[in-house]
C-alpha cells in the first residue's frame with residue numbers, strides 16, 4: 001500500500017501518467033475580514049483522478065472549491081486549470097458543480113432543469129433533448145423527463161442535479177458534500193452510481209468534499225487530508241484499490257485499514 005503522508009505544506013507529486021489538470025502552487029486565501037482560510041496549499045491533480053477532500057469543519061475545503069471554480073481569487077500563489085485561469089476554464093464549461101442541496105428549479109421539469117446549462121448557451125432544442133436523455137439514462141431517470149422536482153425523492157433530486165452537471169461534459173466535476181443530507185442506503189447507492197458514471201468517462205476528474213471517511217475511502221483514488229484553520233494540505237493518501245469497486249470492498253480488511261489510516265491522519 002502506497003501511503004504518502006508528510007509534513008504540512010508538502011509538495012504533492014502528481015502520480016505518473018496522466019497530465020496535470022489542476023495546479024495549485026503555494027495558494028493562500030485571506031478573506032477581507034482577516035480570516036486566513038488557506039495557507040500555502042500545494043497540490044497537483046491529474047486528469048482522471050477521483051479525489052476526496054477531508055478535514056475538520058472550517059479548514060477551507062469549500063474555499064478551495066470556490067477558488068477552483070473561479071468564484072474569488074487566491075491572495076497568494078497560482079492556480080491553473082488546464083493551463084487556464086479558473087474563470088477561463090469555467091467559461092469554456094470545463095467545470096461543473098454539485099452541492100448538498102440539489103438546487104433544482106421547482107417550476108421546471110426534470111428535462112428542463114437538466115438542459116438549463118445548455119439552454120443558457122443557446123444550443124438547438126433537439127440536441128438539448130438528446131443530451132438530457134443521455135445524462136438521465138446515466139443516472140437511471142430517463143423515464144422522469146417530464147416530472148417536476150417535487151414529485152421526486154431526495155436521492156432522485158440529487159441524481160437530477162448530477163445529470164445537470166454532466167450535461168455539459170465537464171472535464172472537472174466539483175462535488176461539495178453532495179450526499180451529506182441523504183440516508184445511508186441512498187448514499188451508498190449513489191456512491192456506486194457515481195463511480196459507474198466516472199468509470200465510463202476516463203478523462204473526467206472528480207473533486208469531492210466529504211466529512212465521511214468511509215465515503216472518502218470507498219470513492220477515491222486519493223484522499224487529501226487538510227489541517228484545521230488555517231487550512232493546509234497535511235498529506236495525501238493513495239487508495240490503491242482497483243475499480244470497479246462494489247459492496248464487497250466495504251467489508252474487506254484493506255478497506256478498514258485505509259479508513260484507519262485516513263482517520264489517524266485527520267487526528268494529527
Ligand SMILES: Nc1ncnc2c1ncn2[C@@H]1O[C@H](COP(=O)(O)OP(=O)(O)OP(=O)(O)O)[C@@H](O)[C@H]1O
Nearest residue numbers: 031033035037056057058059060061062063064229
Ligand atoms: N466569505 C468569507 N468571509 C470571511 N470568512 C470566510 C468566508 N468564507 C469562509 N470563511 C471562513 O474561512 C474558513 C474556511 O471556510 P470553508 O467554508 O472553506 O471551510 P470548510 O472546510 O468548507 O468548512 P465546513 O466543513 O464546515 O463546510 C472558515 O473559518 C470560515 O468561517
